[in-house]
Amino acid sequence: MNRDDLLQMLRATKPRDKTFLEDFLTYQALHFDEDWESLIENFMTGSGQDDVPIPIENFEAEISAFVMASSLSGVTDLANYTQTFGQKGLEKLPQLSQEEKDLVIEVALYNLATRFQLFDSDGAYHSISLLTLLDKGDSANLVNVYRIANNLSDRISRDIEQFLLTYEPEVVAEEPEVADETKTIGFREEEGVIIASLEGDLSQLDVITGKTSHLPFYEQLSLPQKFEILTYFDQVRQDYSKIPDFRRGAFDVAMEMVPVYDGDQLLTYLEADGSMYELQRDLTAVETEALTIISKAILAENTNRLRRLEISLEDFGVQKQGILLDAVGRFRLKDDDLLLLGAYPEASETSLALATELLQMGMVHDKVTFFLTSHLTLDDLRQVAFAFLHEDCSLETASAFEEAKQRQPDLAFKEWREEMLNPQADIELAQTGQDNPLVLEVLETYPLGTTVSYKGQNFDVIAVEDAGLDGMVRVELQNDYSLLVDENSVLYVRTMEEISEMLHLAPSELIVEKEEQTQELDLFSFMEEETSSIEAEMT
Known part of the structure; x- marks a missing residue:
């Protein structure tokens, strides 16, 4: 299996091998802080396959202290913390289904439980284990799910590790002097350095390098006060991030999608519903937000065109809505073609998709309507479409075949048609192909x-x-x-x-x-x- 096979398996464009997927999840949990391209490459080449987590005794106490020091309200353990923290970011990703968002949280928790050795004797953490993950997301695009989950677990992991650098368990015999929590920590900027202070300077953040340095009085702060400073510095880093120079290109006819460029370099393609096709590199939080704005704009444009034609998307199922959006933004159909599709919300997903492609090929509405109302199988519909495109089958003939099919379910269009038509015509048609x-x-x-x-x-x-x-x-x-x-x-x-x-x-x-x-x-x-x-x- 090569890299392309793995990616197709994750996208569910080819059958998934659960044993191979289990190996990838195990490897990913040990290397989630790597960038996606390196992780894929190293997994396929076997680099780091022998890595195992270092056992840590009684680590739950440190994780509990981190959660208690959090500014998030209502969190009691790492699972609550990950759910609450991650939900804020996931709200900005309308491209993901709710099932995919839930799976992002669970994969991130599995990564963190692996990193910090939180599994119980059954190999589970809050009922999340390797087996439960393998049983979920059958229809999900796991490339999106795993990449976002890795980003989430990497962020939380870094916050925990930063906390542990200064964390010291309380000593009963001697209580250290703690700063007064009733006083407010102040922040000021001096020559590119953000300084946190409380009756004296506590910590500094270099906005150019992004590095933090703590001063002696910082060690006397309470855990919530330390976390307040670290959270503020994280926000500053995001605010000082490079403003993305993203621009939307003209519709790419070959790819049937809209390209998005970072300066002069291609960044990704956006589909008719605004979802990303391929990303050329990882994005920062600010860049993700900028790309989301472009994505929402494309979705709004295609949706508004349907609404202007008084086509109600709510009358169609989720999958059919996607087909209609493709008809607008991918196949660029004319208004009268869209009105024809919008008149058949009861059509099957297969019929609606096939009708969309046939309209793009220029088939007349009378014949396209046959596919929107037919109950034939996909194979039969394809054969009828092929005959229509060759203009050697009438609408009446197609309707007659459907009636015959109802009486004889095993009937095949090709054999039925050969009996109905002059055999000599078939010979002439075959000869035409041979002459080309x-x-x-x-x-x-x-x-x-x-x-x-x-x-x-x-x-x-x-x-x-x-x-x-x-x-x-x-x-x-x-x-x-x-x-x-x-x-x-x-x-x-x-x-x-x-x-x-x-x-x-x-x-x-x-x-x-x-x-x-x-x-x-x-x-x-x-x-x-x-x-x-x-x-x-x-x-």
Whole structure:
């Protein structure tokens, strides 16, 4: 398994191997303070696999002291603290579902319990264990969940470690002098240094370097007073962070998303619902907030266009709402096309998604309506759509097939249609495809069943045929998610150069091709192996 396989598994775009996922969760809990790219790379290369946490005796007392010193109200243990602290940040991430937000908290707690050795004899902390995490998030994008959870646990871990640097258990025999808690700690800035004071200077923060230094009187403060200073300094660090220079680019037709740039460098793509496709690097809290503003703006624009057409999103389920937003922001459909989709809230998710893609291809509304109201299976609908696109099937024929299908559930469209149509017409149609030299050229480079990379995902080539449209060739791709229509792409090309720009042979196909050449020539065994391309990632 390579890096791309792991990321696809985490995104649920390929089946998840629970044993492999268990190994990754265990490794992540020991290395959550690494940046995401390094964590993935080190896990795949086996770096740090032998790391084990150092046992610490009676560490619960220190964690309890940290929680009690917290300024958060109503928290009694680390679980409450993580939930309360993390909720504030998660409220700023509308892209995550509630299930994903809950899982973020649990993964972060698992990380912290591993770091500070808080598990009970059954290997659980507040009923959270490796087994419970593996049973959750089947449909969640675990790349987003794990990255955010790692950031949360890293922040809390650093706060705990900072607290422990100055924490000393109370000694009954001799009580140290403690500063008067009724007095207010003051903060002032002098030449780039923030100074905390209370009848004398206590601590200093260099806003340029971000480093903190404590003065002798700081040690006489109570735990809440120390935490007040540390919290204030954390806020100052955020306020002095570099103001992000994020800008929104023009719609990218090839990616079907909106790019966002950091200066002149691509940062990420945003989908029609505002969710991030890929992040090129980790973000600070200030940068996350800036990107969230752009994300919300895109979602609002697409939502408002539907509302202007009096299409009520509330009439559609959550998944269908996403399809409608894609129709606006991804496929850029016309108003009359959107009105057609909006008139069928009772249509299935599959039918609505297929109808959206067919409208993008320019299919007339009468035929698209057939898909919105049909009860055929996805495979049958695809075959009817293919026939419609070739203009060799009428709406009446499609309706007749659906009626026949109700009487004979095992009936296949292709066989049924062959019985209904003149066999000679099929022969002529097949001959038309054979007369197109581009079909043969494409099949020579991409035989049926070949795995190719398209827009960052792997697909299998399942059809290469003459489109019957001015010499164009139709190439149909399909990936593991055969039930998600928008994951299966149909390309129409006029030249070999066009398809070569869009499709790239997967690494495994390149290696097979190379091995065949080597066997054929029985020479040049020095040829280097191809390596798979590395996909960039998000916080």
